Amino acid sequence: MIAMVDCNSFYASCEQVFRPDLKGRPIAVLSNNDGCIIAKNAEAKALTHINYKEPLFKIKHILKANDVTTFSSNYTLYGDLSKRVMNVLREFSPDVEVYSIDESFLNLEGFTHLDLEDYGKQIKERVYRLTGIPVGVGIAPSKVLAKLANRMSKKIPRYNHVCVLQTEEDRIEALQWAEVKDIWGLGKKHQQRLQSIGVYNAYQFSKLPVTWVRKEMTVVGERLWRELNGKSCIAFETLPRKKKGIGTAKSFGKKLSDLSTIEEACAYYIAEVTEVLRAQRCATSCLQIFLTTNYHSAYDSQYADKVTINLPIPTNNTFTLIKEGKSALKKIYKEGYRYKKVGVNLLGIVPEDEIQGNLFMPCTSKSDALVKTVDSINNRYGKATISSGRSGTKVSKKQWELIKEERSPRFTTQWDELLEIGG
């Protein structure tokens, strides 16, 4: 059996942990640049006329009228609380697959001596007691069924956030309850396709001929079909995989026209992604830079382009990549536009110890040692304590940095932002 544990309204719950005064009141967490809503707690979800996709500036008055407290996103806080939740889950199984920032699979294979429902309740209660984060628990024989059980645990009140699908009757009942859109891995396109042939719930889907599913929905669909029929065929992955691509692209706080300012943001992003690259002990052979104007705007003239640089030797050296990035950016930059976003992608990632050298170029540069030193200083004293001059100063960053007007303190990771009581 497999347990799927998913935090309820995770980002909103994180904010609520440190704001008990907001208990029972609606709260919402905003995207980067405070652009739109990305998470709501139960009270805010109940206000169904407040839409996730609406830009914030269009719904500000509705939020105010409904007394919704909003927070800029605070990924430092969410990441740290996530780690804490996952650590609690490791008490319950030796095999934990962290699937995303707010959900994990627990391998319960061989736990036959347990009352699984009781075990699920223990998980839920222990996580809440040690972290303050409420979770739902779904337990079933395959990942897709466990995911479904998790959904039922939250949607059907009598389960009270713990649902176990153990018997064949449980499984059938769950499949009949689930609409096609409730199946993990079945997106909009396939939903429409299935509905057009009269398939509306998971049970009907599970009864389709497997040959049809394979032909119309590829091997991905067939896997879902088998999992729903109780055959586990999506592997358990306890070790985190190395990323195949690492990228970042954040909208600027305001629109930029000046090349040197865009260069600065670009250098900063390169420093960010190469740090991730080094942390997984890899190097990149391909750097991609893209630049775009604001496609929402009806007034600005639009332009977007990208350029891909294949490097002669794979590298994870920040300075080398910043230099490459700078000349790449020049190739696509055109004067006269108001740019909204610059993006960096590292592709063609190879393990650091498998770098293919080049007869005519030295393999290591002196600055590799410098990069290592910078990493160790930043690990100790915090992000970007030391950085390349090209990635800007505290003052110049204001030109392009993300807007976060309502960010809560990083309560659990910064000494000077600890929660104060009384005062």
Place this chain on the structure above:
DNA sequence: TCTGGGGTCCTAGGACCC
């Protein structure tokens, strides 16, 4: 004025190799 960001996997088709 203002509209998020970061990923994965699969397939088909082209280009190429022996």
Place this chain on the structure above:
DNA sequence: TCTGGGGTCCTAGGACCC
């Protein structure tokens, strides 16, 4: 009239996830 067989690598596009 009739035109082999077995591969790899790469890319773009589609679909999906959080």
